[in-house]
Amino acid sequence: MRVGEWVCCPDGSGYLQEKDGIVSQRKRHFKKNAVGQIKNIIDDTVDIWLIGLDEIWRMNIMDIEKVDVIKTGDKFNQKICNICHCLLPTEKFSRNQNNKHGIIRRPSCMDCRTDIDKRTPKSRQAKAAEKIRPQTGEAFKCPICQKRSIVGVTAKIVADHNHHTGNIRDFICDSCNTGLGRFKNGEDYLSNAIAYLKERDN
DSSP: OOTTTTTEETOOEEEOTTTTTTTTTTOEEEEETTTEEEEEEEETTEEEETTTEEEEEEEEEGGOEEEEEESTTSSSSSSTTTTTEEEGGGSSEEEEEETTTTEOOSSSSSHHHHEEEEEEEEOOHHHHTTOOOOOOEEEEOOTTTOOEEETTTOOOOEEEOOOOTEEEEEEEEHHHHHHHHTTTTOOHHHHHHHHHHHHOOO
């Protein structure tokens, strides 16, 4: 093993490196099969940056396994969740769709998807808003991209909701909804994207 290699931590335990750089004396636990990158090797111990937690943990070199991250995903027996960053059997990811190459599964494992769904309850406001959903065949203008379309004919219209309260903000086109999802529906991510474009488009 060497610095920079990706590894899996099947046991899910080690010694957390605190913010001041001091390694905890008490063994703690994290999710089993977490994926991380070797940052330092000291005799028979390794310091591993766990990407899902953004923390450095010290553990015994015998408690980790090398993983070829390139050989994970839908075409393989194992896949890395894009939220918890654990290496799991591919069956732990819900089926999303099929293409000519086979099954495409969701990027988040079933456990993480369940956590996400629990945080998005249907509020009374959301149920009321569904009653004014644009109907198939109606003209529609997306409040984000301003594109005009015919509902259900030239564009799919979806409810954009607050992931914490479950309240519907408005109805938007599916493309903009996907875009917001990519930015985690968060103001910080969108602000970061705008700052990035401004910095690099000069």
